[in-house]
Amino acid sequence: MKYRASATILILLAVGMTRPSFAQSQDTLGVAGVRNAYEQLDFDLTLSRAEFVIRSGDRQAAEDLVEVHTIAALVLVARNQTSAAREHFASALSIDPDLTLDPVQASPRAVELFESVRAETRAQSADPPAASIRYLRVYDPRPAAAYRSLVLPGWGQMYKGQRQRGIVMMALWGTAAAGTVTAHIIRHNKHDAYLDETDPSAVQDRFDSFNRWHKVRNSLAMSTVATWVVSYLDALIFESSRSSRSVVHPSMGVTTDATSNRPSLSLRLTLN
Structure with missing residues (x-):
């Protein structure tokens, strides 16, 4: 009963961590x-x-x-x-x-x-300005996204606007983490049962059951770590695919100066 209660609490904590709590809406x-x-x-x-x-x-x-x-x-x-x-x-x-x-x-x-x-x-x-070099500062969300995915896998993807990818990574990590905790508790129970077994004919079965859950626990733990690493690297390396990202549209036209009646060439950049 003690381990069952612990398993329930740990699973709830692991699953609950998959949904970040934001202080502000x-x-x-x-x-x-x-x-x-x-x-x-x-x-x-x-x-x-x-x-x-x-x-x-x-x-x-x-x-x-x-x-x-x-x-x-x-x-x-x-x-x-x-x-x-x-x-x-x-x-x-x-x-x-x-x-x-x-x-x-x-x-x-x-x-x-x-x-x-x-x-x-x-x-x-x-008045057309003299030719000069202009610098356009573009915000790169990847460093901030990588930090968030380091804290919680999938959070960085959601920060970059990749909501579906973030939800998938968050769900995979949460499932793997909850499975790791569950498998660890079952493995612990199987280990105790193996050590407490006094019937020589049942010892091998007890050991096989313990060994099987030991491997399951390790596999799930590696999956949890792998999902965390992939989420971090994805947030750090790959650019955002937001369709609402700002795009510069150039347009060119010829106008006539009202005072000198001379044509002039104008270039306009529209940001949307």
């Missing part, structure tokens, strides 16, 4: 969390959540980033942090040049600042 960490904090006038929490969403920008939709930058700018205007608010307005306009600000939802100071930034942005777009 996706709504809290995403644009909805920023929006809710702003509606509750909790400006510190709004900026904190906005910073989190912006730092994970490669995993956010373009319209969500626009909304988060706009909300952060409105909060900063209310706090008289004009320079920081300008940067957020500029970031929002860089994603959506046709963005407008609702005067009903924003203060006159915020609307005035937004219009100023939009005018500057359009002026910069109208």
